[in-house]
Amino acid sequence: GAGVSQTPSNKVTEKGKYVELRCDPISGHTALYWYRQSLGQGPEFLIYFQGTGAADDSGLPNDRFFAVRPEGSVSTLKIQRTERGDSAVYLCASSSRHLAGGTDTQYFGPGTRLTVL
Amino acid sequence: LAKTTQPISMDSYEGQEVNITCSHNNIATNDYITWYQQFPSQGPRFIIQGYKTKVTNEVASLFIPADRKSSTLSLPRVSLSDTAVYYCLGVGNMLTFGGGTRLMVKP
Numbered sequence: 001g002a003g004v005s006q007t008p009s010n011k012v013t014e015k016g017k018y019v020e021l022r023c024d025p026i027s028g029h030t031a032l033y034w035y036r037q038s039l040g041q042g043p044e045f046l047i048y049f050q051g052t053g054a055a056d057d058s059g060l061p062n063d064r065f066f067a068v069r070p071e072g073s074v075s076t077l078k079i080q081r082t083e084r085g086d087s088a089v090y091l092c093a094s095s096s097r098h099l100a101g102g103t104d105t106q107y108f109g110p111g112t113r114l115t116v117l
Numbered sequence: 118l119a120k121t122t123q124p125i126s127m128d129s130y131e132g133q134e135v136n137i138t139c140s141h142n143n144i145a146t147n148d149y150i151t152w153y154q155q156f157p158s159q160g161p162r163f164i165i166q167g168y169k170t171k172v173t174n175e176v177a178s179l180f181i182p183a184d185r186k187s188s189t190l191s192l193p194r195v196s197l198s199d200t201a202v203y204y205c206l207g208v209g210n211m212l213t214f215g216g217g218t219r220l221m222v223k224p
Contacts, residue, residue, distance in 0.1 A: 004160070035214075041216060042204055042214030042215055042216050042217050043161065043214045044214070045213065045214075091160050091161075093160065093161075104149075104151075105151075105163045105166065106161075106163065107163070108159075108160025108161050108162065109160050110158070110159055110160055111158075111159075111160055
């Protein structure tokens with residue numbers, strides 16, 4: 001089947017604007033993750049959904065960042081009042097994980113490159 | 118969360134075996150050790166995962182000693198297309214990526 005898809009692939013916005021980034025996980029995957037990756041660094045965890053609920057949002061840097069997954073499938077990462085420091089690649093991953101710990105193979109999308117001017 | 122330490126970069130030549138070792142001194146009892154590969158402009162891709170001893174798949178082998186404080190990813194006979202960044206992770210409640218190892222395979 002299809003893998004994880006993310007739209008848009010690139011987003012350029014101005015400082016202070018609002019942006020939404022979309023993630024379509026693999027069909028049937030209950031777990032969905034958002035990460036942020038800056039140039040030359042590893043991905044940084046933002047938030048993890050199990051079904052419709054955010055099981056762990058400890059990685060969200062501040063209250064300008066918010067994510068939803070209303071029907072347990074597609075997720076949207078929302079960033080308010082964007083700042084230049086928000087520029088990064090935003091990665092989404094999904095897995096069939098049901099329980100904490102143990103094995104968990106995550107399948108990543110290609111990411112959305114956000115540039116805040 | 119398992120904090121990991123791995124070499125920043127490695128160079129190799131086509132056809133050689135490459136071993137990348139990762140230290141994870143505080144790995145939790147229920148954490149699995151997982152390795153991901155990432156090419157430029159792509160998301161990370163799962164390579165292999167294990168809990169202890171040795172795991173082998175069609176792509177790589179993973180060696181984990183009894184104390185589980187380190188692991189070694191072994192790539193047999195690398196090719197130019199194996200040039201990428203490799204991340205080792207302790208998988209618990211989330212994936213905590215370190216800086217990864219940039220592997221450069223030369224002709």
